[in-house]
Amino acid sequence: MKSVKIFSSKMVTNSDIRRQVFESGGYGEPIVVYxxxxxxxxxNAEAVAKYLNRPVVIDDYLFERSLPDGCVALTYLEPPQSKPFHGFRAIKFSDIEGKI
Incomplete structure:
Protein backbone atom coordinates (compact mmCIF):
# COMPACT_ATOMS: atom_id res chain seq x y z
CA MET A 1 0.00 0.00 0.00
CA LYS A 2 1.48 3.31 -1.09
CA SER A 3 -0.29 5.78 1.16
CA VAL A 4 -3.08 6.04 3.67
CA LYS A 5 -5.78 8.70 3.56
CA ILE A 6 -7.31 9.79 6.86
CA PHE A 7 -10.65 11.59 7.09
CA SER A 8 -12.87 12.81 9.90
CA SER A 9 -16.23 11.07 9.87
CA LYS A 10 -17.89 14.47 10.23
CA MET A 11 -16.24 15.84 7.11
CA VAL A 12 -16.69 13.07 4.51
CA THR A 13 -19.60 11.29 2.81
CA ASN A 14 -19.83 7.59 2.03
CA SER A 15 -19.51 8.35 -1.69
CA ASP A 16 -16.26 10.24 -0.96
CA ILE A 17 -15.00 7.24 1.01
CA ARG A 18 -15.93 4.80 -1.77
CA ARG A 19 -14.13 6.95 -4.35
CA GLN A 20 -10.99 7.14 -2.20
CA VAL A 21 -11.03 3.38 -1.53
CA PHE A 22 -11.49 2.66 -5.24
CA GLU A 23 -8.69 5.02 -6.26
CA SER A 24 -6.39 3.46 -3.66
CA GLY A 25 -7.17 -0.12 -4.67
CA GLY A 26 -8.75 -1.01 -1.34
CA TYR A 27 -11.07 -3.94 -0.85
CA GLY A 28 -12.57 -6.17 1.83
CA GLU A 29 -15.12 -5.77 4.55
CA PRO A 30 -14.90 -2.59 6.60
CA ILE A 31 -13.12 -2.84 9.94
CA VAL A 32 -13.95 -0.86 13.08
CA VAL A 33 -11.10 -0.41 15.56
CA TYR A 34 -12.37 0.65 18.96
CA ASN A 44 -1.29 5.39 15.09
CA ALA A 45 -3.95 5.59 12.34
CA GLU A 46 -1.53 5.12 9.45
CA ALA A 47 0.13 2.11 11.08
CA VAL A 48 -3.28 0.60 11.89
CA ALA A 49 -4.42 1.03 8.27
CA LYS A 50 -1.26 -0.55 6.89
CA TYR A 51 -1.44 -3.45 9.35
CA LEU A 52 -5.08 -4.11 8.37
CA ASN A 53 -4.42 -3.46 4.66
CA ARG A 54 -7.02 -0.71 4.35
CA PRO A 55 -6.00 2.50 2.48
CA VAL A 56 -8.67 4.76 3.97
CA VAL A 57 -9.17 5.64 7.66
CA ILE A 58 -12.33 7.23 9.02
CA ASP A 59 -11.60 8.86 12.37
CA ASP A 60 -14.16 9.79 15.02
CA TYR A 61 -16.64 7.22 13.71
CA LEU A 62 -19.78 7.15 15.86
CA PHE A 63 -21.84 4.49 14.05
CA GLU A 64 -23.96 7.24 12.52
CA ARG A 65 -24.00 5.35 9.21
CA SER A 66 -22.85 2.09 7.69
CA LEU A 67 -19.33 1.87 6.29
CA PRO A 68 -18.31 1.22 2.71
CA ASP A 69 -16.07 -1.76 1.98
CA GLY A 70 -12.32 -1.29 2.03
CA CYS A 71 -11.93 1.16 4.90
CA VAL A 72 -11.06 1.13 8.58
CA ALA A 73 -12.91 3.30 11.09
CA LEU A 74 -11.62 4.42 14.49
CA THR A 75 -13.98 4.97 17.43
CA TYR A 76 -14.10 5.13 21.20
CA LEU A 77 -17.55 3.49 21.23
CA GLU A 78 -18.23 -0.22 21.69
CA PRO A 79 -19.68 -1.60 18.44
CA PRO A 80 -23.47 -1.95 18.61
CA GLN A 81 -25.00 -5.36 18.11
CA SER A 82 -28.01 -3.95 16.25
CA LYS A 83 -28.80 -5.29 12.82
CA PRO A 84 -28.14 -2.16 10.69
CA PHE A 85 -24.47 -2.24 11.64
CA HIS A 86 -23.67 -5.83 10.75
CA GLY A 87 -21.27 -6.25 7.88
CA PHE A 88 -18.09 -5.01 9.51
CA ARG A 89 -15.39 -6.63 11.59
CA ALA A 90 -14.68 -5.09 15.01
CA ILE A 91 -11.22 -5.19 16.60
CA LYS A 92 -10.13 -3.79 19.96
CA PHE A 93 -7.21 -1.42 19.57
CA SER A 94 -5.43 -3.11 22.48
CA ASP A 95 -5.49 -6.40 20.52
CA ILE A 96 -3.39 -4.95 17.67
CA GLU A 97 -1.47 -2.18 19.42
CA GLY A 98 1.63 -4.31 19.98
CA LYS A 99 1.61 -5.53 16.35
CA ILE A 100 1.72 -2.16 14.60
Missing part, protein backbone atom coordinates in the same frame (compact mmCIF):
# COMPACT_ATOMS: atom_id res chain seq x y z
CA UNK A 35 -10.81 1.60 22.26
CA UNK A 36 -10.93 4.25 24.97
CA UNK A 37 -10.36 7.89 24.12
CA UNK A 38 -6.70 8.93 24.10
CA UNK A 39 -5.38 5.36 23.81
CA UNK A 40 -3.47 6.04 20.57
CA UNK A 41 -5.89 5.04 17.81
CA UNK A 42 -5.64 8.32 15.88
CA UNK A 43 -1.94 8.83 16.61
Missing amino acids: GPQACGKTR
Whole structure:
Protein backbone atom coordinates (compact mmCIF):
# COMPACT_ATOMS: atom_id res chain seq x y z
CA MET A 1 0.00 0.00 0.00
CA LYS A 2 1.48 3.31 -1.09
CA SER A 3 -0.29 5.78 1.16
CA VAL A 4 -3.08 6.04 3.67
CA LYS A 5 -5.78 8.70 3.56
CA ILE A 6 -7.31 9.79 6.86
CA PHE A 7 -10.65 11.59 7.09
CA SER A 8 -12.87 12.81 9.90
CA SER A 9 -16.23 11.07 9.87
CA LYS A 10 -17.89 14.47 10.23
CA MET A 11 -16.24 15.84 7.11
CA VAL A 12 -16.69 13.07 4.51
CA THR A 13 -19.60 11.29 2.81
CA ASN A 14 -19.83 7.59 2.03
CA SER A 15 -19.51 8.35 -1.69
CA ASP A 16 -16.26 10.24 -0.96
CA ILE A 17 -15.00 7.24 1.01
CA ARG A 18 -15.93 4.80 -1.77
CA ARG A 19 -14.13 6.95 -4.35
CA GLN A 20 -10.99 7.14 -2.20
CA VAL A 21 -11.03 3.38 -1.53
CA PHE A 22 -11.49 2.66 -5.24
CA GLU A 23 -8.69 5.02 -6.26
CA SER A 24 -6.39 3.46 -3.66
CA GLY A 25 -7.17 -0.12 -4.67
CA GLY A 26 -8.75 -1.01 -1.34
CA TYR A 27 -11.07 -3.94 -0.85
CA GLY A 28 -12.57 -6.17 1.83
CA GLU A 29 -15.12 -5.77 4.55
CA PRO A 30 -14.90 -2.59 6.60
CA ILE A 31 -13.12 -2.84 9.94
CA VAL A 32 -13.95 -0.86 13.08
CA VAL A 33 -11.10 -0.41 15.56
CA TYR A 34 -12.37 0.65 18.96
CA GLY A 35 -10.81 1.60 22.26
CA PRO A 36 -10.93 4.25 24.97
CA GLN A 37 -10.36 7.89 24.12
CA ALA A 38 -6.70 8.93 24.10
CA CYS A 39 -5.38 5.36 23.81
CA GLY A 40 -3.47 6.04 20.57
CA LYS A 41 -5.89 5.04 17.81
CA THR A 42 -5.64 8.32 15.88
CA ARG A 43 -1.94 8.83 16.61
CA ASN A 44 -1.29 5.39 15.09
CA ALA A 45 -3.95 5.59 12.34
CA GLU A 46 -1.53 5.12 9.45
CA ALA A 47 0.13 2.11 11.08
CA VAL A 48 -3.28 0.60 11.89
CA ALA A 49 -4.42 1.03 8.27
CA LYS A 50 -1.26 -0.55 6.89
CA TYR A 51 -1.44 -3.45 9.35
CA LEU A 52 -5.08 -4.11 8.37
CA ASN A 53 -4.42 -3.46 4.66
CA ARG A 54 -7.02 -0.71 4.35
CA PRO A 55 -6.00 2.50 2.48
CA VAL A 56 -8.67 4.76 3.97
CA VAL A 57 -9.17 5.64 7.66
CA ILE A 58 -12.33 7.23 9.02
CA ASP A 59 -11.60 8.86 12.37
CA ASP A 60 -14.16 9.79 15.02
CA TYR A 61 -16.64 7.22 13.71
CA LEU A 62 -19.78 7.15 15.86
CA PHE A 63 -21.84 4.49 14.05
CA GLU A 64 -23.96 7.24 12.52
CA ARG A 65 -24.00 5.35 9.21
CA SER A 66 -22.85 2.09 7.69
CA LEU A 67 -19.33 1.87 6.29
CA PRO A 68 -18.31 1.22 2.71
CA ASP A 69 -16.07 -1.76 1.98
CA GLY A 70 -12.32 -1.29 2.03
CA CYS A 71 -11.93 1.16 4.90
CA VAL A 72 -11.06 1.13 8.58
CA ALA A 73 -12.91 3.30 11.09
CA LEU A 74 -11.62 4.42 14.49
CA THR A 75 -13.98 4.97 17.43
CA TYR A 76 -14.10 5.13 21.20
CA LEU A 77 -17.55 3.49 21.23
CA GLU A 78 -18.23 -0.22 21.69
CA PRO A 79 -19.68 -1.60 18.44
CA PRO A 80 -23.47 -1.95 18.61
CA GLN A 81 -25.00 -5.36 18.11
CA SER A 82 -28.01 -3.95 16.25
CA LYS A 83 -28.80 -5.29 12.82
CA PRO A 84 -28.14 -2.16 10.69
CA PHE A 85 -24.47 -2.24 11.64
CA HIS A 86 -23.67 -5.83 10.75
CA GLY A 87 -21.27 -6.25 7.88
CA PHE A 88 -18.09 -5.01 9.51
CA ARG A 89 -15.39 -6.63 11.59
CA ALA A 90 -14.68 -5.09 15.01
CA ILE A 91 -11.22 -5.19 16.60
CA LYS A 92 -10.13 -3.79 19.96
CA PHE A 93 -7.21 -1.42 19.57
CA SER A 94 -5.43 -3.11 22.48
CA ASP A 95 -5.49 -6.40 20.52
CA ILE A 96 -3.39 -4.95 17.67
CA GLU A 97 -1.47 -2.18 19.42
CA GLY A 98 1.63 -4.31 19.98
CA LYS A 99 1.61 -5.53 16.35
CA ILE A 100 1.72 -2.16 14.60
